[in-house]
Amino acid sequence: MAVPAGWYLGLAAALFVIGVVGVLIRRNLIVMFMCVELMLNSVNLTLVTFSRINGNLEGQVLSFFVMVVAAAEVTVGLALIVNLFRLKASIDADDVDALRA
Amino acid sequence: MSGVLATLAAVVAQVGGQGIDTGAAASSGTAEFVVFVIVAPISLGAALSVILLKNAVHAALMLVVNFFTIAVLYAVLEAQFLAVVQVIVYAGAIMVLFLFMLMLLGVDRELAFRDRLRGQKAAAVLLGAVLLGALVVGVAGRYLGTESACTGAAVSGDGPPCAGLASVNEGEGGNVGGIGVLLFTEYVWPFEVTSVLLVIAALGAMVLGRKHEDESELVDTNRAERVAVPAGGEPAHQRELEASLPEEQ
Numbered sequence: 001m002a003v004p005a006g007w008y009l010g011l012a013a014a015l016f017v018i019g020v021v022g023v024l025i026r027r028n029l030i031v032m033f034m035c036v037e038l039m040l041n042s043v044n045l046t047l048v049t050f051s052r053i054n055g056n057l058e059g060q061v062l063s064f065f066v067m068v069v070a071a072a073e074v075t076v077g078l079a080l081i082v083n084l085f086r087l088k089a090s091i092d093a094d095d096v097d098a099l100r101a
Numbered sequence: 102m103s104g105v106l107a108t109l110a111a112v113v114a115q116v117g118g119q120g121i122d123t124g125a126a127a128s129s130g131t132a133e134f135v136v137f138v139i140v141a142p143i144s145l146g147a148a149l150s151v152i153l154l155k156n157a158v159h160a161a162l163m164l165v166v167n168f169f170t171i172a173v174l175y176a177v178l179e180a181q182f183l184a185v186v187q188v189i190v191y192a193g194a195i196m197v198l199f200l201f202m203l204m205l206l207g208v209d210r211e212l213a214f215r216d217r218l219r220g221q222k223a224a225a226v227l228l229g230a231v232l233l234g235a236l237v238v239g240v241a242g243r244y245l246g247t248e249s250a251c252t253g254a255a256v257s258g259d260g261p262p263c264a265g266l267a268s269v270n271e272g273e274g275g276n277v278g279g280i281g282v283l284l285f286t287e288y289v290w291p292f293e294v295t296s297v298l299l300v301i302a303a304l305g306a307m308v309l310g311r312k313h314e315d316e317s318e319l320v321d322t323n324r325a326e327r328v329a330v331p332a333g334g335e336p337a338h339q340r341e342l343e344a345s346l347p348e349e350q
Binding site: 001002003004005006007008009010011013014015016017018019020021022024025026028030031033034035037038041044045046048049051052053054055056057058060061063064065067068069070071072073074075076078079080081082083085091 | 130131133134137141144145148149151152157160161164167168171174175178179180182183186187190191194195198199202203205206221222224225226228229230232233236237240241242243244245246247248249250251252261263264265266268269276279280283284288291295298299301302303305306309310
């Protein structure tokens with residue numbers, strides 16, 4: 001009984017799709033943000049799996065960089081959401097329609 | 102949650118076993134199979150819970166479970182350094198930030214259901230299914246055969262083999278040493294750029310998070326009044342607008 005590398009890639013694809021669907025169907029900005037994190041993690045899982053398939057560590061290094069960028073993104077994104085909440089007293093994505101014609 | 106802890110213990114045992122006796126544990130692949138079969142459904146279920154649970158705090162806790170399962174999979178995939186970093190950075194720092202924001206804003210109540218685009222959910226699920234099919238066929242399809250398993254055994258089949266990281270992780274001080282050598286030789290320039298990125302992100306969060314003495318420098322909240330601004334009457338309207346702003350929260 002062994003696990004083909006494709007199973008990990010399939011699991012990562014399923015997690016990515018769950019993240020995409022979550023961003024599309026949820027209206028809570030923080031939950032949408034968490035779904036973005038889910039997608040970043042699934043891509044990291046793909047990178048680590050390919051790193052193992054190819055037998056070198058460069059995929060893991062790239063995955064490390066993705067984690068750094070995700071941390072920076074969370075910092076700025078949550079600050080933006082807090083500002084938005086101060087303005088609108090809501091984190092519903094449908095309330096952010098200042099550019100609506 | 103106890104299931105996650107049990108699988109974590111199993112993985113720790115498995116990784117420990119590999120450290121002691123690399124050949125036997127790595128070549129059988131049975132432990133890897135057991136861990137994958139246990140962890141993958143937990144991971145998928147936690148991810149589904151993130152998008153299906155109405156309470157945002159519950160969704161955040163489910164996301165923590167998902168991050169832990171991914172850390173377990175990293176350990177199985179011979180990425181020990183990333184497994185630890187995943188727990189510290191994602192399950193630790195980032196999720197604490199998320200939960201802190203949820204508690205600070207007090208927005209754990211359910212939002213009123215207003216579907217502005219009719220049929221959006223059905224369309225999203227349909228497009229998600231199409232994307233899943235495309236990803237599984239296009240990315241994972243070539244590696245689904247048993248010859249792509251990273252057992253270190255001789256492969257028989259025409260699928261692409263899995264090289265495995267056993268030899269890489271044994272040289273240059275192990276997994277952490279190998280990643281460190283790559284980071285500080287070949288990828289030193291991207292590494293420095295990410296440090297600049299982190300400084301910029303910290304500065305940006307401070308700028309965005311500071312208290313605004315003059316609320317009118319932000320976008321105003323009341324769209325109806327903004328639309329009704331007369332062309333010439335800017336100062337008088339500005340005073341009126343400031344008076345109508347809600348109290349500081």
